[in-house]
Amino acid sequence: MIRNKQNFASGVFFVVFGVFCALVARGYSLGTTDDIGAGYFPFWIAVLLTVLGAVLCVSSLAAKAEATEIGRLDWKSTAWIVGAVVLFAFLLQYLGIVLSVIVLVFVSSMGSHEFTWKGAVGSSGILAALVYLVFVKGLHLQFPAWPTLFS
Numbered sequence: 723m724i725r726n727k728q729n730f731a732s733g734v735f736f737v738v739f740g741v742f743c744a745l746v747a748r749g750y751s752l753g754t755t756d757d758i759g760a761g762y763f764p765f766w767i768a769v770l771l772t773v774l775g776a777v778l779c780v781s782s783l784a785a786k787a788e789a790t791e792i793g794r795l796d797w798k799s800t801a802w803i804v805g806a807v808v809l810f811a812f813l814l815q816y817l818g819i820v821l822s823v824i825v826l827v828f829v830s831s832m833g834s835h836e837f838t839w840k841g842a843v844g845s846s847g848i849l850a851a852l853v854y855l856v857f858v859k860g861l862h863l864q865f866p867a868w869p870t871l872f873s
Contacts, residue, residue: 736775743768802833
């Protein structure tokens, strides 16, 4: 019997999504540990996601698992979060990754029932700095960092 229905549903989603992503990643060159290909990182992240999903599913069946039900989907919060991701995709080319991440955090924060301006400012600043340092400076990915006006 499924005691924790929330964890079980999340686990099933993770397993399905992880398997799908692993299959897609296999279409790219995996390479080796010394010479990784384009599909190496996505494949192993998908495998880890699948394992995490399986662990969630199994743990939701345990007698000690907290009994939960799945509540109704909050469509307003879902719309804010999905809209934020779509907006990020459109703004990235024009605003650069730093400002686009800030917009992403602010808009997606509107979907939270615990939204505070202080939390959104802090989160967006920290995340924008981390994204800049990791993806632009560390990995040298070809994202525009700033709007073309500032580059």
